[in-house]
Amino acid sequence: MSKTTNIKLSIMxxxxxxxWGCWFVTMGTFLSQAFxxxxxxxxxxxxTQSWGAIIAPFIxxxxxxxxxxxxxxxxxxxxxxxxxxFMCSIALGFETFYPYILIYMILYMPTLALVNSIxxxxxxxxxKEFPKIRVWGTIGWIIAGLVISYGVGWEASQTLxxxxxxxxxxxxxxxxxxxxxxxxxxxAKNESPSLKEILGxxxxxxxxxxxxxVFFLSSILICIPLAFYYQDANLFLNELGMANAxxxxxxxxxxxxxxxxxxxxxxNKYGIKKTLIVGMLAWSLRYVLFALGDTGSNLWMLIFGIVxxxxxxxxxxxxxxxxxxxxxxxxxxxxxxxxxALATYGIGMLIGFRLAGRITDQFAIESGHDWTQIWTYPAxxxxxxxxxxxxxxKNEKIKVEK
Numbered sequence: 001m002s003k004t005t006n007i008k009l010s011i012m013x014x015x016x017x018x019x020w021g022c023w024f025v026t027m028g029t030f031l032s033q034a035f036x037x038x039x040x041x042x043x044x045x046x047x048t049q050s051w052g053a054i055i056a057p058f059i060x061x062x063x064x065x066x067x068x069x070x071x072x073x074x075x076x077x078x079x080x081x082x083x084x085x086f087m088c089s090i091a092l093g094f095e096t097f098y099p100y101i102l103i104y105m106i107l108y109m110p111t112l113a114l115v116n117s118i119x120x121x122x123x124x125x126x127x128k129e130f131p132k133i134r135v136w137g138t139i140g141w142i143i144a145g146l147v148i149s150y151g152v153g154w155e156a157s158q159t160l161x162x163x164x165x166x167x168x169x170x171x172x173x174x175x176x177x178x179x180x181x182x183x184x185x186x187x188a189k190n191e192s193p194s195l196k197e198i199l200g201x202x203x204x205x206x207x208x209x210x211x212x213x214v215f216f217l218s219s220i221l222i223c224i225p226l227a228f229y230y231q232d233a234n235l236f237l238n239e240l241g242m243a244n245a246x247x248x249x250x251x252x253x254x255x256x257x258x259x260x261x262x263x264x265x266x267x268n269k270y271g272i273k274k275t276l277i278v279g280m281l282a283w284s285l286r287y288v289l290f291a292l293g294d295t296g297s298n299l300w301m302l303i304f305g306i307v308x309x310x311x312x313x314x315x316x317x318x319x320x321x322x323x324x325x326x327x328x329x330x331x332x333x334x335x336x337x338x339x340x341a342l343a344t345y346g347i348g349m350l351i352g353f354r355l356a357g358r359i360t361d362q363f364a365i366e367s368g369h370d371w372t373q374i375w376t377y378p379a380x381x382x383x384x385x386x387x388x389x390x391x392x393x394k395n396e397k398i399k400v401e402k
Contacts, residue, residue: 001122001129005182009119010136012074012181015174016115017137019078020108021144022167023085023160024049025246027101028235030160035094039364043357045094046231048102050350052109057338069185070121074114075178077107082172089164118184138257142250149247156244203328203336212327214393215276219320219340220348221385225283225378226312227352232360232374233290237302239368240295248306255310263314263322272323273395279316280386282308287379291372317344323396 001009023030027045031037037045084104091097115137116130123129147166149155154162207213237245267275286305293301321337328336359377363370 001124005122006133008181009122009133011177012115012118012174013133013137014140014143015170015177016111016140018140018144019081019085019167019171019174021141022148022170023088023163024230025145025249026148026155026160026163026234028231029155029238029245030163031094031097032235033158034161035097037094038357039360039362039369040357041094041098042231042235042360043353043355045098045101046227046356047350047353048105049109049230050346050353051102052105052107053345054342054347054350055106056110056113057342067186069183070114070118071178071181071184074111074118074181075175077111077114078171078175078178080175081107082168082175085164085168085171089161089168118181121184122182135257138253142253145246145250145253149244155238155246203332203339206324206327206332206336206339209327211394211396212324214389215320215323216340216343218276218280218385218389218393219316219344222280222283222316222382223344223348224352224355225287225382225385227349228287228356228359228375228378229309230349231353231356233306236290236369236371236374239371240302242295242299242302248303251303252306252309255307256313257310259310259314260318263319266315267319267322271395271397272319273393275315275319276323276393277386277390279312279314279319280382280389282311282315284379284382284386286312287375287382291375291379 028042031042031045035041081104084100084107087100088097088104091100119130119133120126148160148163152162154160207216234245234249237248242248263275266278286308289301289305289308292298293305295302320340324336324340325333356378359374360369363373
């Protein structure tokens with residue numbers, strides 16, 4: 001891969017995740033402040049991610065992979081997406097905001113696979129080259145949070161509608177920039193996946209393996225408490241009075257980037273079961289810390305809970321992807337990853353956002369929300385999933401390249 005291509009792919013990945021990081025973290029706070037949205041309405045807005053994740057395989061597998069150059073599809077989606085994000089920024093109420101964000105996420109979620117596809121097609125050794133490109137996505141998300149909080153101060157001034165305006169500009173910019181990306185033509189017809197492969201149905205055979213079935217069901221269940229974090233964390237920190245909450249929350253992405261370096265060592269030494277247990281334990285502990293924390297003497301609990309994101313995500317979800325590859329083998333690797341993504345980010349988080357919205361509404365009070373009660377629910381749920389997993393999953397040694 002040439003130096004010019006490397007730079008272009010890095011910019012593409014940076015902008016892709018900068019756009020998402022601009023508004024996704026603070027959307028719940030924005031909806032609450034701008035529209036006095038209920039927990040249920042905020043949950044509906046975040047559910048759009050799950051609907052996008054469910055529909056994305058069809059857009060990629062049935063359209064992009066068969067008929068069009070990937071970089072042109074990416075360009076078109078981001079230009080249209082820029083218009084939709086702009087409409088979100090000027091929406092006057094939740095009723096007008098919701099259709100725009102729903103259509104946007106149905107279009108945006110497929111681009112996560114498109115940018116990976118464009119990058120992979122330019123690489124001779126993706127296992128070594130891709131992480132160096134993908135890290136720019138994490139940097140983009142972190143920079144977006146820092147800009148919103150410390151750069152322009154939209155969070156502190158309660159003018160978070162501008163986050164959508166900024167995301168719209170960057171989205172249109174990425175759309176135009178995408179026309180300069182390396183040509184990535186559609187795959188040959190005999191290489192294009194069937195509907196069965198797109199849905200990951202070829203990987204259903206893995207569920208005959210008791211170990212993998214337990215892992216698969218645990219993955220869906222643990223995504224239910226995960227949704228509470230994505231939906232409520234920023235609103236929670238702002239109601240508690242934490243300054244620059246979105247900026248502080250970028251510590252989670254920084255820890256994610258650091259802990260992923262330790263993951264291969266941990267997997268090789270302790271096996272998949274202990275690695276997954278650490279990840280699930282971190283989810284439960286994080287919510288306990290949120291339930292007990294405050295911006296006074298217990299501020300450390302909030303910070304520690306945010307930093308735990310690296311363990312929560314890497315030790316469960318990333319190690320789960322590695323375990324899925326190990327169980328599926330080369331032939332069913334893509335189908336298995338598609339199936340687990342559909343089950344977790346689609347079904348699991350869809351249920352989680354719906355549940356989080358109802359529980360958040362249940363504990364709404366005059367001054368905001370009773371967060372101690374709210375965080376108790378995902379803490380207990382994650383702990384129950386952890387106990388079931390410990391009792392039913394048998395350890396398995398897998399070898400991971402360091």
